[in-house]
Amino acid sequence: MNRREWLKRMGAAAAGAAGPAAAQAQQGGAKAALPLTEYQPKSMLHTAGTRVPRAKFPVIDFHTHITWGPMLEPGEKVVFNDTPEALLPVMDRRNLRTMIDVTGGVGQGLKESIARLQTAHPGRFIVFTEPWWSKAAEPGYAAFQAAEIERAHAAGAHGIKLLKTLGLYLRENVKTGKLVKVDDPRFDPMWETAGSLGMPIAIHTSDPEAFFLPVDRFNERYEELNAHPDWSFHGQDFPSNMELQEARLRVIARHPKTTFVCLHVADSENLEMVTGWMDKYPNMWVDIAARIGELGRQPRASRRFFERFQDRIVFGTDATPKGAEFPQQYFCDDLYEIYYRFLETEDEYFDYAPAPTPPQGRWRIYGVGLPDAILEKVYHKNAERALRL
Numbered sequence: 001m002n003r004r005e006w007l008k009r010m011g012a013a014a015a016g017a018a019g020p021a022a023a024q025a026q027q028g029g030a031k032a033a034l035p036l037t038e039y040q041p042k043s044m045l046h047t048a049g050t051r052v053p054r055a056k057f058p059v060i061d062f063h064t065h066i067t068w069g070p071m072l073e074p075g076e077k078v079v080f081n082d083t084p085e086a087l088l089p090v091m092d093r094r095n096l097r098t099m100i101d102v103t104g105g106v107g108q109g110l111k112e113s114i115a116r117l118q119t120a121h122p123g124r125f126i127v128f129t130e131p132w133w134s135k136a137a138e139p140g141y142a143a144f145q146a147a148e149i150e151r152a153h154a155a156g157a158h159g160i161k162l163l164k165t166l167g168l169y170l171r172e173n174v175k176t177g178k179l180v181k182v183d184d185p186r187f188d189p190m191w192e193t194a195g196s197l198g199m200p201i202a203i204h205t206s207d208p209e210a211f212f213l214p215v216d217r218f219n220e221r222y223e224e225l226n227a228h229p230d231w232s233f234h235g236q237d238f239p240s241n242m243e244l245q246e247a248r249l250r251v252i253a254r255h256p257k258t259t260f261v262c263l264h265v266a267d268s269e270n271l272e273m274v275t276g277w278m279d280k281y282p283n284m285w286v287d288i289a290a291r292i293g294e295l296g297r298q299p300r301a302s303r304r305f306f307e308r309f310q311d312r313i314v315f316g317t318d319a320t321p322k323g324a325e326f327p328q329q330y331f332c333d334d335l336y337e338i339y340y341r342f343l344e345t346e347d348e349y350f351d352y353a354p355a356p357t358p359p360q361g362r363w364r365i366y367g368v369g370l371p372d373a374i375l376e377k378v379y380h381k382n383a384e385r386a387l388r389l
């Protein structure tokens with residue numbers, strides 16, 4: 001399904017679901033309540049709409065999911081979300097030189113990811129490995145995991161990706177028992193080995209604060225959480241956002257020779273706090289994946305953040321081919337154009353995702369208009385340095 005078909009289907013589904021209230025509202029003058037899901041207001045602002053079909057400099061997308069596996073068993077068997085042949089034309093059109101497939105899997109799965117992407121298309125795809133979570137409860141795991149990183153590196157993996165599995169899903173007996181903490185010492189040999197091999201750690205910890213709050217009418221991500229109830233970490237035995245963030249900071253402090261690229265701007269809703277952390281820890285980097293919705297609604301603070309940390313911010317999108325259920329990370333031409341518009345222009349009040357309704361919250365964004373010197377670093381130079389390319 002291409003994007004046009006997808007949008008058409010979404011539109012048809014919305015129209016089909018529209019009740020009498022919507023129909024009445026459409027006729028105008030209605031006082032009836034309109035269900036939130038049917039509300040798609042069009043901005044009446046007359047503002048510049050700059051098209052940026054190609055990035056000003058070649059791009060490395062540091063954060064994509066071309067392959068995928070189950071969260072607690074990343075894959076000896078990887079699923080390819082699409083073929084490289086389908087991705088390359090979009091990449092060429094958008095000046096996207098390289099996609100980093102972060103969820104490349106482990107063992108045999110990793111070997112397959114590397115063979116079909118990185119080896120078959122040198123320079124266009126780079127593959128990361130993942131911790132072998134399903135073995136985390138076994139005795140001797142710490143040494144095994146460190147050795148496994150060495151094997152993955154020898155097989156061609158350039159970095160290590162951690163989904164929010166650590167801290168929010170992985171338990172003492174993998175699926176049962178207490179949640180394993182981000183700074184659990186059993187991972188120390190892995191962090192150290194990654195540092196000594198020059199493999200950056202791409203680490204996703206915690207989530208937007210609204211995911212830890214009740215899903216009620218005060219929750220600014222109500223629609224997103226309603227669509228993905230499994231994304232809520234409210235209640236049960238889940239730690240707070242701050243507990244998760246502090247555990248990750250202890251890891252970053254403990255392993256100063258290892259580069260930690262904290263995904264999703266580490267905590268995109270609190271740039272002042274992230275600024276304090278990055279000032280303190282020179283081995284802490286961030287990517288901007290799936291968070292231009294956050295950065296773009298605080299454009300002045302974001303611009304200062306880009307200026308201050310221009311050497312430690314990498315471009316990323318979280319792009320997932322065939323990921324239409326998450327429009328903010330659905331791999332397509334439009335997704336990249338929105339990111340480039342955000343970074344390169346000072347356009348005002350535009351959609352942060354290719355979707356009829358803003359999927360992460362009902363707001364729009366403003367471009368930060370970065371100068372060329374910063375753009376070039378964010379688009380590719382910083383990633384090249386992190387990956388020692």
Ligand SMILES: [Zn+2]
Pocket residue numbers: 063065318
């Ligand atoms: Zn991701």
